[in-house]
Amino acid sequence: MARNIAQYIFYRLIQAVFSIFGVIVVVFLLSRVLPGNPAIAILGPKATPENIEKVTREWGLDKSYFEQFLIYISRILQGDLGDSYVMGYSVGRLIAERLPASIELVVFAFVLSLIIGIPLGILSARKHDTKTDLILSTLAVMGFSFPSLLLGILLLIFFGINLGLPVSGRIDPRYSINVYTGFILLDTLLNGNINAFLDAFSRIIPPALTLAIPLAGLLLRLTRNSVLEVMMQDFVRTAKMKKLPENIVMYKHILRNALLPIITIAGLYFAVLVTGDIVVETIFAWPGLGRLIWEAVSLRDYMVIQGSVLVVSIIYIVVNTVVDILYMYIDPRIRG
Amino acid sequence: MKPLEIRNLTIHYAVRGKWVEVVSGVDLDIDEKGEILAVVGESGCGKTTLGLAIAGLLPPNAKISSGSIKIFGKDVRSNFAKVAMIFQDALASLNPLLTIGEQIAEVYVHHFSMSKKEALEEAKKRLVEVGLPASYIDKYPHELSGGQRQRVLIAIAIAMNPELIIADEPTTALDVTTQAKVLKLLRSIVKSRGIPMVYITHDLALVAHIADKVAVMYAGQVVEYRDKYSLYKEPLHPYTQALLNSLPRVDLDLEELKVLKGEPPTPGSFPRGCRFNPRCSKAFSKCFIEEPPVKIFNNGFVRCHLYE
């Protein structure tokens, strides 16, 4: 393997580039597997003869597959994901508009799941083989088994009907906020508008919870197992031998070692979040990428679907790569 | 007050829902500071459990059912005594994510209220004391060799400024040359600082180089307790004699090596009478019926019917 950090980073980046290339190939192949004339599929209801000719020229649909691929990849590399004739904008613009909303939701949900899952997992480990542990472990499995379809509906009912809170959209459209970051929670604070912030906050909680609960269940279990395993290791005994204060033993020695393996599968968390995100955004009318995909599916807008898959995959690969490289810095055994 | 006074110590382990006796009625002393007591025995004789008990590190599924351990008059269970322990597997005993400097400095930060900077300076001094370069402060455990890691454990132990050190087979996993170096280091540190030490091992040959007094353990009991010279010159208990006879000697052929046959009994299924009777060449009728009494000499004691 690689001998030092720089070499490893380089190697990992090359790997990422190859993966991205592979994804582009796969997405391209899929789009050309469409039965019938791809141009018609792209245009949908707007398939007039002039448009068909235009699209055919744009994407070189009358040329060989290889040439088509070259056109395709050269446009991608320039950031051009094509135009959605069905929705009337360029795909790139549609995605760019919706992406911040999804990122805000997913990040919020992820942080929420960390706050819920990890402390409970630690508690479960400390009290392992007791009633508390059993209850928590059962809750974890149940939480993890909750399909976002059901959980979303339940939370929609609970927050929307029982509590009477607004549950669609990111914020009441009557507020006018200057957009600084594209993340409404931040923007409302930056605008100094507390009411708007509270409104946005109450709207993000239900969808975020829906996403967070299954992930929290997973994290609970992972944390519990990892902490238990680390607790049995000899160096914990050494720490106790040194008569260090209990919280030092817990945080510096046990947790640091226990949480490390959990970071390595951050990619898995991302995949779980993405899967749930589309459903959640649809249920809560959250104007993000997931909802865009849902709209694209119902409109048979293949350009948007294709572009979205590409963008999400690239983000996925980047996240994995970043996590892998970060992990290298954190674990001295790999560094050395 | 004696550095170490163990009286009638009995320890039980919970195995599959039942309590099993692992250490039975042990009496041991260390009389002076800087004295090294070796506890020798085969695997499973209870010596490690004894060591953990003295250090106050018994796992939750073990209990001291009777007896007492006093360090300079303080009961171990009161947690006022400062006992440091050096473990066998140095790699597993060190936190892989912290530098060795940090792991030594921890002791100073939390016990002597030093700042991190001061603590690291002290840690450097300890490293030099155990024969490692001060620059190793920033190294991680996996970057060191086995012998070097063992030295780090020793450094941690002395950093604690302990009243008593327990070393549990610290050199077993090392090659012979490194073994000798670490042993020498340990002995010189303990002697120069006047810290009493309990040295646990299965290697009777090793004991000769390091111990002042020797306690031989078998099946949870101390069967012989003498000063070193008396033990080697005139072993009293048949088990001790068998152990000494089985040490390879340059002047004897391998065929003449008298290997001790059989296995030690598992806790929970001790034989009736003397626990050594299945393997004892000198056993007679009484040994199978009654537990042997302890016969005290002026330089120790032995637990055997032969000396009643």
Place this chain on the structure above:
Amino acid sequence: MVSSRLKVLEEVLRIKRVRYGIFILLSLAILSIFVILFSPFEYDRISPRVHLPPLAGSDTSWPHILGTDNLGRDVFTRTFYAFALDLGCALAVVILSGSIGLAIGIASSYLGGVIDAVLMRIMDIVISIPGFMLAIAIAAVLGSSIFNAIIAIAIVTIPVYARLVRSVVLSVKESLFVLAAKEAGLSDLYIVVKHVLPHVIPTFITQASMELSNAIIYIAALSFVGLGAQEPVPEWGLMISSARRYVREAWWTAVFPGLVMFLTVLSFNLIGDGLRDYLDPKKRTVIGVQVETS
């Protein structure tokens, strides 16, 4: 041989989690069979009695136990028809992807060399795309039908099995008895079936049980988005999708299908969980789910 297999089964059944999981699953299955055989309502029987609440009367002697949906169809009947459908489809997915994945995994690891490298590269690329996204892309290309959804999900999960099988085979490949068998001149196929497969099967089964619950979720999600089952097929995701608009007036049309789906997924997770604990209770299983790590 038979007795040792029975013994394993006996031990597995003793695990609490497995028992609960099987209990839930069997109860649901029995209900489903009962519904399919005896329900006075067809799953697509439209009636003007729209959005009746649970336990409302019907024009037959039986009440609508879980109410009716926006087309007057009995929710209870549809929910448990959907059980059979979703379960059947999930089974199809697992069998399809499992067998192909098994074949690829064995071929790749056993034959080694270029074949291994190429196959694994392809698997890696498929895995680089988040599963649900790829399933959507494939299903969108193939067309919206439940059959195509099955294919899409199967394609997405093949690499999971392939890698799993491959890692087990690789670890067994170099062991003595395989080499000995080779020396004795036994054919490769024979070696694979008799010596290598028995090691693969336990892990494979555990993974498959967890993938079953995954498959159910994917099928429902694809249908929810519009790419799987189409009306009037009774499928949980589809039912929830249609019911979403009416959540305020008729929450039962969305909640009960989801609830039964949840119980089904839960039961499979419990079983898979229990199986996994049985297989390596002391081994290093930090990861609570079978994951591929790079």
